[in-house]
Amino acid sequence: MPDSVVPHPDSARIADRLPFLLRRNLVLRGVRAFFDARGYVEVETPYAVPTPGEEVHLKVFSTERAGADGTRQPLWLHTSPEFAMKRIVAATGLPVYQLARVWRNAEGSRLHAHEFTMLEWYRPAATLDALMDETETLLRGVLPPVVRAGGDKIGIAAPFERLRVADAFHRYAGVDILATQGDAAALARAADCDLRRGETWEDLFFRLMMARIEPHIGRIRPTFLTHWPASQAALARRDPADPRVALRFELYAGGIELANAFEELTDSTEQRQRFEADRARRRALYPGEAGLDWPMDEAFLSALDTLPPCAGIALGFDRLVMLAAGTGRISDVQWMGEG
Template sequence: MPPWHPESLAARLPFLRRRARLAAETRAFLAARGYTEVETPALVPVPGMEVHLRAFRSAFRPHLGAGRPATLWLRTSPELALKRLLVGGAGRVFELARVWRNGELSPRHAPEFTMLEWYAPGLGLDGLMDETEALLRSVCPTVVAHAGVTTDLGQAFERLTMAEAFRRHCNGLDILATVDAASAEGGAAALHEAARAAGLALPPGLGWEDAFFHLVLTHVEPAIGRGRATFLTHWPAPQAALARRDPADPRAALRFELFVAGLEIANAFDELTDPAEQRLRFTRDVEARKQEAGEEGWEVDEDFLAALAHGMPAGSGIALGFDRLAMLASGAQAIGQVLWLPIAIPAD
């Protein structure tokens, strides 16, 4: 049945009504903590800088008033726009943003979905974890479950560094020893050798990043965020993205992801404010994207770097998959159950 069919909608309606309440509760929680809800553009010149995300391309064709033809994209995240507002002095802000990621379709993914992002000048990563934990306790049942995995949100959330996660779940492998602190790059040969020494199988020929994620997906993620929620913190520096490196150990980045009931639901940074370092990372990202055959891309976001050079306040920010949060709050087992009208994708 099509998703608009009365029987189809009736089956989803309990989940959808819970989603509506969840949105109201989330807004109330953040407003009570001094956040202002904002709206930023969905159609942008640069959709995001993550190398492995695919965007939907569009175009501006002037026919009324000023302007010239330009390639535009549907955003993969509101992050770069929200940080511009921090530069402008907006203070604590949040957005329930529609975002688009091409090619993502599964029981946990949709090519169009809702991202909850909030940013707090002056708040460190520990404070952001406290706030995120409080939000989930405020808007979700005490016990949540997905795909047979149950998490008790009444228990204190685990805070586990990536280095400790590898030691614990990858037979003692020292992941940070495979990272060059000076360049913030990972050594593929070093990681393959460390995996062999730990008795872990890696497919041959993988670069550092692919080998790292193979180990995370195979050994780390299945072991965390189950009985209790887990913040997986202090990611290796090659995975810093827009996060600051840890002053105490530059091989690590001040980043966390949150896992609940086996679901990864949030990604957060202690925000990088150095425009020179950010330019280097963006440039590497652009080159990496160009090397992926058949993928059209975009250049460095110069306007964002100009804003960063103007001066962004230190602080932290988080992107939380709102649809996945709605799944946990409502008990839905597939993302389509919490979407009012799931996008129509042609069948195989």
């Protein structure tokens, strides 16, 4: 008798995921068709870079490049292609998009993976409102009219909600968030909650976001949460009409944060100051942790001075596929995803 065939250990896992993975391919084709039809140029940028990003809390993967002469250059796997893509926009003035693999160390949950796909695009002359319009159109093109997530039925066909952060805090937390900006004790009093030892205003802001705001938004239809406090500007420019806030939005659907977008800051001096503040905070939060001191990205900062007015967005492609496929685990939509 012939020897019995032993199934490959990946067979059952991939078979279970195959419907989700085939949906991934459909969404991928839809995304490319959407941007190609709108005149965007698809680009590819390096994954191993001298500067992986400046986010305070993100952990990164490190490596090094060995030169032919024996020299070694420290490199990191990028957490986003943002810096390189903005350099391309500054050099060409073209609208660009990329489906990039990105890496974030010390992450893993039903919504997080250490390696995943980010869809980013940058559009010269676009405003935040125009970018929201475009994002809505994209999602309607690649998602069914109703998606299910976390027990919610979310309508995609109707106009998405557009809600300012200050209005969300007033509605769901009873707090004038902008009046307390920078004062953790004042925010704790206004929110009627305890201020934990060592907790900053930013820490408490995000704790309240998770506990009191996020459970209410994006449950019936997707929600654009817009006009973030200026301290959360990151790479966004401040609103000229109200410098207390930044021209930034995040997109939520079914308890999932899908995207983060900016009307881009084009002032290299201000951006350098923000990066330096982020670096100081990162060192204070993670004292003695190795691998946190990479070079400032001078090429990116130089490019900002010639970057045309534009808006850009980073959208978690795997999470988009999760909504399209109706699954609650990111590993279900990755061919060799863990978990």
